[in-house]
Amino acid sequence: MMAKPGVPLLLRRQTFKAELSAQSLDFQSLVGRPARYDDGCMPCVMITTRADDREADYISLRLAAAGIPLLRIDSDRCAGAELVWDVFRGIVSVGGERFRPRVFWSRYFSASSINAPAPDGIAHYVREQWGAWAESMQPPMDVVMVNRLTGRWQPSRIAQLAAARKAGLRVPASVVTTCPGLAPDLIPGSGDLVMKSLGEHLIEETPGNAIGLFPRRVSRAELSDDRTVESAPVLVQEFVPSSGELRINWADGEFVAFRLDKRSMDVERLDVSEVSIERVPMPPELTGPLTLLCEQWNLQLAAFDLLDTPWGYVFLEVNPAFDWLWLENHVEGRPVSSAVCDFLINAFEEVSS
Structure with missing residues (x-):
């Protein structure tokens, strides 16, 4: 008989906690946007994210140097903002300034990060409405929407694994369940197992206070002994x-490929302080399958994670909203930053011409 749920196994022994700052370091928000107008509106690149998105900060600076305004809406700073979205004309007014997005990228905008100092019912309403707005923010078709077919959980982790397998990539044997103790009987082999989140790798107990939801390695014996039906x-x-x-x-x-070498093959989660990072040539056997996945999901900007094993590469996941500065800090130059910003600048200029 299965036991009543307690603390989910994935939450046990999670030690990572972080305070995510809501202070803006965005260059254009702090210093000002390039004066560029068309029919009373400011054509712009629009990004929805949160304040501690350092990649968006970098993009803001590069766009400013190129004379391109950035409209950035951070989920942890949006409550109480004066916003009007003229849906069919494609005009977004914020704080009395009128913008016409020409390129749109949804990154880390999260309703759970919205600080709504109100009674619980109203706070829930505020987060629900902003979350729905972010999900429905689909600019007109003449706007370049980065990764148009993706969303907060789209493509889902399961859809990713299925598509990667169909594309010829090896993927880990997988089971989704509320009864983790049954998984060892469903996954072939005798080795250890890994429990992973179906959603984000961080969750916010309260806005700005995050705890890790990182993969947890468990033995088959340990998991088999757990008879809980989780919530x-x-x-x-x-x-x-x-x-x-x-x-x-x-x-x-x-x-643009990077290799992260571990000290031990038995470590299931990378700790940046304990790995060496280097830029490496793109493995030719991965070019075809990953290009196929990008085309299938209509991805213009993304990052793939794969394991390097003695038996070949194993696909883990793709991230349509991704970080790259932490990798570039270990190599010469800014290869990813340049490629991302060049794409955004070129897309803006092409659609604006």
């Missing part, structure tokens, strides 16, 4: 030993 489903996969990971960034036709 939410979780992803359970075979543990695949690896000497390192590949983070392959994609920018509209260009791959």
Whole structure:
């Protein structure tokens, strides 16, 4: 008989906690946007994210240097903002300034980060409405919408695995269940297993206060002994030993690959302080399958995570909203930053001409 749910296994022994600052460091928000107008509106690149998005900060600076305004709406700063979205004319007014987005990228905008100092019912309403706005923010078809077919959980982790497998990539054996103790009987082999979130890798208990929801490695014996029916489903996969990971960034036709070497094949989660990071050539056997996935999901900007194993590469996931500055801090130049910003600038100029 299964036991009543307690603390979910994935939440046990999670030690990572972080305070996510809502202070803006965005250059254009702090200093001002380039004076560029068309029919009383400011044509712009629009990004929905949150204040601690350092990649968006970098993009803001690069766009300013190119004379392109950035309209950035941060979820942890949006409550109480004066916003009007003229849906069919494609005009967004914020604080009395009229913008016409020409390129749109949804990144880390999260309703759970919205600080709504109000009674619980009203606070829930505020987060629900802003979250719905972010999901429905679909500019007109003449606007370049980065990764148009993706959303907060789209493509889902399961859809990613299925598509990668169909494209010829190896993927870990996987089960989704509210009964983790049954997973060892469903996943072939005798090795350890890994429990993973179906959603984000961070969750906010309160706005700005995040806890990690990182993969947890467990033995089959430990998992088999757990007879709990958990309160939410979780992803359970075979543990695949690896000497390192590949983070392959994609920018509209260009791959930029990095290798992250682990000290031990038994570590299931990378700690940046304990790995060496280097830029490496794109493995030719991955070009075709990953390009196919980008075309299938209509991805212009994304990052793929794969394990490097003695038996070949194993696909883990793709991230349509991704970080790259932490990788570039370990190599010469800004190869991903340049590719991303060049794409945004060129897309803006082409659609504005």
